[in-house]
Amino acid sequence: MNEMNQKKVLFTIFGATGDLAQRKLYPSLFRLYRTGSLAESFAVIGTARRPWTDETYRDIVKETIAYLNPTEQEAVEFASHFYYQAHDVNDTHHYDTLKILANKLDEQYQLEGNLLFYLAMSPNFFGTIVSHLESQGMLSSDGYHRVIIEKPFGTDFETANKLNDEITSVFSENEIYRIDHYLGKEMIQNISAIRFANNIFESMWNNRYIDNIQITIAENLGVEDRGGYYDKSGALKDMVQNHILQVLSLLAMEPPVAFSEKEIRAEKIKALEAVRIYTPEEVKENFVRGQYDTGLLNQESYTGYRQEPGVDEESETETFVAGKFTIDNFRWSGVPFYVRTGKRLTEKGTRINIVFKQVPINLFKSEVGKKCEQPTLEPNILTIYIQPTEGFSLSLNGKEVGPSFDMLPIQMAYRNSTETMENTPEAYEKLLLDALNGDGTNFTHWHEVAQSWRIVDVIRQTWDENTPEFPNYPAGSMGPDAAFELLKKDGFKWIWTPDQWYRDRNLL
Structure with missing residues (x-):
């Protein structure tokens, strides 16, 4: 794949220690890496409550892709793009720390300010997370800002409508990617x-x-x-x-x-x-x-x-x-x-x-x-x-x-x-690539x-x-x-x- 098709992006995954991230997201990102859609100019910040280090996080990522039979060098190089930040989604100061790391990685990997946030957590936290991303200046970069959210999107029309109001107060509809893996x-x-x-x-x-x-x-x-x-x-x-x-x-x-x-x-x-x-x-x-x-x-x-x-x-x-x-x-x-x-x-x-x-x-x-x-x-x-x-x-x-x-x-x-x-x-591999391309069709x-x-x-x-x-x-x-x-x-x-x-x- 030529350089024009390689995506420059910083992924921030909320809920990075969870089952979805380990079963679906990391293997899908690795496949995109292997096919060349992701190359050198990408980075991933994983956030969750667990007090992991970068090394622990990278070891876990390597374990999740082992069934895809990467070479040792391939696995190490891929995992080197992953960084971990222990995070309480309700703590405002943690977003300040997250922003410092995001700015550092943006410069290090030349990501041109492109940000993709994946909320692999309970919808109860969606409103809290997006409001902090805005209030703490994490959406002020020059590139695109997109958010992927998992179902369930509400528990009925009333709760879904409230949740949508919270998210659209920060992100526009064309920046929101409600994922349905089907x-x-x-x-x-x-x-x-x-x-x-x-x-x-x-x-x-x-x-x-x-x-x-x-x-x-x-x-x-x-x-x-x-x-x-x-x-x-x-x-x-x-x-x-x-x-x-x-x-x-x-x-x-x-x-x-x-x-x-x-x-x-x-x-x-x-x-x-x-x-x-x-x-x-x-x-x-x-x-x-x-x-x-x-x-x-x-x-x-x-x-x-x-x-x-x-x-x-x-x-x-x-x-x-x-x-x-x-x-x-x-x-x-x-x-x-x-x-x-x-x-x-x-x-x-x-x-x-x-x-x-x-x-x-x-x-x-x-x-x-x-x-x-x-x-x-x-x-x-x-x-x-x-x-x-x-x-x-x-x-x-x-x-x-x-x-x-x-x-x-x-x-x-x-x-x-x-x-x-x-x-x-x-x-998930196809849908992540669609989100990177800004294509909301699916x-x-x-x-x-x-x-x-x-x-x-x-x-x-x-x-x-x-x-x-x-x-x-x-x-x-x-x-x-x-x-x-x-x-x-x-x-x-x-x-x-x-x-x-x-x-x-x-x-x-």
């Missing part, structure tokens, strides 16, 4: 390519040809060591408000005038604003929740949610959500968008199923000359695989080999190879966050007024019965049913 995934970014680069799909991407759309984000793990956090959040806020509604907006948006940050963002916001905000009665009709109980899958037993560490033994927190979103515009009127997400499901996987309408008349009968009451044709389905495999498939109806004219579903499929996936930039704008909370708040408030009958699905299944009834009453069914294989063999 938007950095290769196949999420491929949604737009599949839609807008293929007339066969874009011409049919509407209610005349599409029956329903299904978005599934399934996790086979439980809450692990996040029980304390998760029990205050739940699946609705943890997954639906951000990841699922972001994917929905990409699927539902109108074609942008140009493939630019401004135009894509405008269309995503319009799509979210067209999502119907339900009344409490509509919430009860269109959304279901669940919590996993003990379960047995493939001869392995699993603990129920209420028995997990850090979880209230009478917890009413949902670990599963399924629902139907309705979009009130010309393109999508009458097309249900079904979503589901949950923990301790049968398999880990994120996939999108676009289910196309059947042909008006089935010409092919199961027996010549006899009426067939049930059509033998399966719907055409475009499936986009997000993870753990990446790719897409299209199911078609073809003739079964032989003298009869029975139909047989066949699948045209493409999957990225293991080698391709191993060499694909990780989501980040979340405030208007998207605000509208997502307005949609979700009604669901949350309705649920909070009713006591759920939990637990209501065994670990290892694909959720409660009500999630299947939700589609059945509309005449549809979930396309992805990995649990069926295990049920057929009495393993679930």
Whole structure:
């Protein structure tokens, strides 16, 4: 990579000793270093409460990138760019010390005053941090000043709005990068390519040809060591408000005038604003929740949610959500968008199923000359695989080999190879590079966050007024019965049913 593409920047990471920084940020920065996006002119200040030294910090950084097999020289040179500052975010004087170090590194590495702050901490501290950055003169350099913030961005619209006011009093909207790592995934970014680069799909991407759309984000793990956090959040806020509604907006948006940050963002916001905000009665009709109980899958037993560490033994927190979103515009009127997400499901996987309408008349009968009451044709389905495999498939109806004219579903499929996936930039790596380039396309704008909370708040408030009958699905299944009834009453069914294989063999 030539020098023109090398980024000059000082990263300041608040929460530098935390899990996110160690699992995602340091390896991603190393990949950017290895590919040449970061070279000599960058530095990282890590701040947190722990009284580490620069040497301790650099040793930790080297440990976090060991699985990427750097040479000894590579690891040492990369880690030499990292500096540690013990820091109390509430102590004004600590920001003065931080500024002295920042100015020193700016001069040492010739960073031209470019500052990128990463707030890898609880949102409770965001307002405190940004106000101190301004009051103590840390934003007075000549270069750019950008801030990356992690979810959860508030716990409802009211708290999100207050948090946004605090941040925008210091940073302008185009300097704020609200990160949603799903938007950095290769196949999420491929949604737009599949839609807008293929007339066969874009011409049919509407209610005349599409029956329903299904978005599934399934996790086979439980809450692990996040029980304390998760029990205050739940699946609705943890997954639906951000990841699922972001994917929905990409699927539902109108074609942008140009493939630019401004135009894509405008269309995503319009799509979210067209999502119907339900009344409490509509919430009860269109959304279901669940919590996993003990379960047995493939001869392995699993603990129920209420028995997990850090979880209230009478917890009413949902670990599963399924629902139907309705979009009130010309393109999508009458097309249900079904979503589901949950923990301790049968398999880990994120996939999108676009289910196309059947042909008006089935010409092919199961027996010549006899009426067939049930059509033998399966719907055409475009499936986009997000993870753990990446790719897409299209199911078609073809003739079964032989003298009869029975139909047989066949699948045209493409999957990225293991080698391709191993060499694909990780989501955080891509998003960090976007932030360095000042490109907010794959980040979340405030208007998207605000509208997502307005949609979700009604669901949350309705649920909070009713006591759920939990637990209501065994670990290892694909959720409660009500999630299947939700589609059945509309005449549809979930396309992805990995649990069926295990049920057929009495393993679930």
